[in-house]
Amino acid sequence: MFKKFIDRPVLSTVISIIILILGVLGIITLPVSQYPEIAPPTVQVSASYQGANADVVMSSVVVPLEEQINGVEDMTYMTSSAGNDGSATITINFKLGTNPDLAAVNVQNRVARATSLLPAEVTRAGVITAKRQASNVLIFSLYSDDPAYDQKFLQNYAEINIIPQIKRVTGVGDVSAFGQSIYTMRLWLKPDVMAAYGLVPSDVNAALADQNIEAAPGQIGEQAAESFQYTLKYTGRLKDESQFGDIIIRTGTNGEILKLKDIARIEMGAQSYASSISFNGKPGLGFMVNQTAGSNAKEVIEGALNAVKAAELDFPSGVKYDVLTNVNDFLDASIEKVLHTLVEAFILVFIVVFIFLQDFKSTLIPAISVPVAIVGTFFFLSLFGFTINLLTLFALVLAIGIVVDDAIVVVEAVHSKLDQGYKSAKKATVDAMDEITGAIISITLVMAAVFVPVSFISGSSGVFFKQFGLTLAIAIILSAVNALTLSPALCALLLKPHKDDHHEKKGFMKRFYAAFNTSFETMTRKYKGSVYFLTKRKWMAGLGLLAFVVALVWAMNTTPKGFVPNEDLGSIMSDISLPPGTSQERTNEVITKIDSIVATVPEVRLTLKVIGRAMISGSGSSYGMVIARLKPWDERKRDVKTIIGELFAKTANIKEAKIIFFAPPTIQGFGTGGGFEFQLQDKTGGTIQDFSNISNQFLAALNQRPEIQYA
Template identity: 25%
Template sequence: MVRKLIELALRNRLIVLLLAAAMFAYGIFSIRKNPIDAIPDLSENQVIVFTEWMGRSPQVIEDQVTYPLVSNLQGIPNVRNIRGSSMFGMSFIYVIFDDDVDTYWARTRVLERLNFAQRLLPQGVTPTLGPDGTGVGHIYWYHLDAPKMDLGEQRALQDWYIKFALQTVPGVAEVASFGGFEKQYQLVIDPVKLQYYNISMMDVMNKVQANNNDVGGRKFEMSGMAYIIRGLGYIRSLEDVENLALGNYKGVPVRVRDVGTVQMGGDLRLGIFDMDGEGEVVGGIVVMRYNENANKVIEAVKEKMAEVQKGLPEGVTFKTSYDRSTLIQEAIASVKATLIEEIIAVSLIVLLFLFHWRSALIILIQLPISVAAGFILLEMFGISSNIMSLTGIALAIGVVVDDGIVMVENAYRHVNEAQEQKISGQLKDSV
């Protein structure tokens, strides 16, 4: 069988060369199309459901949020397992699907069940889906270098400007902010004054919430002109909160400032983000979507950051905390260096021992075609180019080189022996 295959290839050299060229061209196309990442994605095919109910204990979260959601998420097609985790004020549910299930189909089915399960949860509690990324989707971290801004201002800049701009980059699932203080109006209530004015804490919460709102009116026509009437009631300063009316005491309005004080502060933090022991910083984590090319996404994020940089306040710049593209480029460079080294070594060995440049050319053609065939298989089976696969290709190059040298030397020896027998036979005939 092998003999016939070799004879067929020798009789149709042009077709073999065309097939080899086509394979090499398709391999180049597969290299450009195949996702490139630093580490293989071995995470499970999962959908995360996150629910927040601040101020509640883990047991209450487990009984009133986690258990109803887990019970109603049972029965979704192609679900392998459902895991629930309850903690102070938060609930996490991990719905594990089979590996061959499409991620966005799975998210749609989970969302359908959540719409039904919403009625079983306490009022005001809304479950949300986590980002469509994987456990290894954190591809780029950055922080702000803003010596003239405090941590609260930096966090506001990150949350309301930078984050929204970077989330528009194709392939980005989420930009998670970290560090700093989230600004908020804080009401420090005096319980003695509440008791004196006969006002409950719930009254304070409801009144403040109701007064922080714009209201719309009807259309008003005058002198042939139509005017839209609306009431502007959103809070703009501390004084607006202090002047909110909570009730009346003996005909006198009781305002927020009468029962407590209002201040601008930061939300409760469970930790800080320190950079190299030099102090706190504010920044973000770029999370990549499923099956995206990490290298291209990082390049697009950097281009977008260059555009965003133009709109930042004076003295504010981006600093890179973690960049996976560096590791990706090093892995690619390692494969390229290995391929070049093997090509040079093989050429020298073949030329040194055989003194036949055509034999060396055969192996030089064989190496890139073999690597291209490897990337074709990676693309066909949906495997990304990462450290593991690229290392395997680098190791396989050595095997291909050894095989090529043995085969070429063997073919060269047989051809040489055949030529010697032919020459000796011609000499005998001439004698």
């Protein structure tokens, strides 16, 4: 059956060229990522109840929403949080493989049911439902060297000129700022004056609702047999302090008019003063970019950065941006390392094959077969919906040593026939293939059978094994195709009958081959001797096997276990929390001190200080964080784990705050940091104070364990 590929080498060559072309097309179209997409889809529901504390937000906003959302299709669990700034956030997690678009629609339908149960202020502000992952693929800062551009200006400039462009990038789930400094008309009411006039805040709200509106006055002169027809125009919503100041609050019987400016101080301010942000000591603002489930992180980051670079051309003088966290930095470095390893592995295989076959033409046959199998694998990765990631590339690195075996078997079989005296390489190839075709097919099936079953493992870890195992199986199958088509054709074309070379002049390579063969034969004899020795003393072989089994069990029980290794992504996050009720000014003092300590570390290049919001603790005047961008890997000798240890040591004397430093998560979509996270649930119906005490006791006990760095 396979003789036609030897008789028609052009057919064999065309098959391999087609495989190569398809593989190149796969490389061009395949997305690049650090790891396969294993994070389950999440949908976030957010709302705001201005002026309400956390208890009110929880009871009037979060609880009604949770009751309606609970049980939505394919949901696994949900978490919620409420802040004293009036914010409410509910995160719904879904089963792996759930369509994120459908999940968002289902959640939105459930939220619509709860609309009538929410306070009017919440409904008026809107309840937002968005699909997004929990981790941030990109954090960048906008800052100004000119003090005239403060945090309010930077956020409003970004809301108009930067954020809309980033949101249009495919795969971006959300773009949010560390703060709410959007321009807002602030009315600072004067309680003594209002009391003198017998006014309450609801009177001001009623006046605003009545006079600060968009209206459609209509037209005059229509169908009235007049010469002119006019469209009436109303002032609409008020825009500056003077217009708001002229709002009429009350009129007297004698024509007296009480205006808003008489009972309040009016200024253009920020929507919230609950946060304060600086970048390397300058006015700044931080922005987080989240991706949607199923999107490609590399493409999301590149698209977002391109949008920022395009907007940078129109930045006001003195306004700049810099990147604090970029997952692509580590991804690019990792992919580059793996590609170098791939090339090095191919070179090493080529050298080893050349040393053993001791003929350049014979070495060329497996050297040609390996790229065909490796490159062709990318086409099938594209068909299966895989990505070019560390696991698939690692599988290809291992595959180089496996796929070369089939070609070597073919070459060795043909050489064996030529050693027997065959004068025609084609005849030797035909007879050799008649003998080894069944062996090649059986070897391929056995090897594929080892790796294919792991693709049936379910869950997040199953995605890892699936892409790794199927990549290897595909490469092995393609190597068998090469061994049955291209390799025999090349043997028939390139190999020559063996000649008697006893009288040829022995050069350096001939002497090297002779020395290598002598050494290898000596090693083979010693190996045979050791095998013969063990066959006479079988108890020693059994004892050695038992020792290896015991060592394996011991190593499996003592070796640290984890999902994936913690990686140095080039940045450090922190979560800083002070006692509840701490003022923003006091929090600023403590975090400024921590920020200055972080800046003293030689490996730190940039820092972003945020007051009023923390990565883990949430929002509030007693919370904050410092994000540090490290220097590139080739410019520092210490890794992120060592630097974090130094930061813990340097901040240990700050007793008034709980300070946690951590690296960003290696796998996107699994929380805000490395390690693991868990949720405590109170089923006793007790008070929040009792629950807080119990959770603090649990965390204290957890921190005493030697394997826990922090909790």
